[in-house]
Amino acid sequence: MISERAGNYLLELAKEAIAYYLGTGKKLEVPSDYPIELDEKLGVFVTLNENNMLRGCIGYAEPIEPAITATIEVALAAAFNDPRFNAVTEDEFEKLDFEVTVLTKPEMIVVAHPDQYFDEIEIGVDGLIIQKGYSRGLLLPQVATENAFGIEEFLEHTCMKAGISADSWMDESCDVYKFQGQIFK
Secondary structure, eight states, X not given: OOOHHHHHHHHHHHHHHHXXXXXXXXXXXXXXXXXXXXXXXXXXXEEEEETTEEEEEEEESSOOSBHHHHHHHHHHHHHHOOXXXXXXXXXXXXXXXXXXXXXXXXXXXXXXXXXXXXXXXXXXXXXXXXXXXXXXXXEOHHHHHHTTOOHHHHHHHHHHHHTSOTTGGGSTTOEEEEEEEEEEO
């Protein structure tokens, strides 16, 4: 995972990227002086909340880009391209609470029987990705805690996020992955 200093830097960078875009209509360039550890490719999500209600959340589950560039991209996507919401406006920018979650690389949970998922998933620590065919859903670790989900509910809600039936996690054609997240707010 990354240092507290680097995580707080990403949090401020996400805010700056959105503010810059609101002011100029342009994407913020990567600053020249940032913690070197942010060159590492990491999964990153940016979550925006307004009055404790979700306002946007987009990210990369896989470590496909350096954290420094991924944060700028997903911050802009969360603010302006989350299909669940209208684009963030200048007026509401000041009302937003920001959260950056840095992810470990997802690892498939291999089980002989679906009941074994209960021994492999820890609420409040693990996030989930469930994939069946071309359908894929992801829920960050904090989602289970914030919604007081048990493991079964967490699995079901991740399936629903994928657009598949809530009990699909019990199907052997369904792949379940877990990852951990480091949250900065």
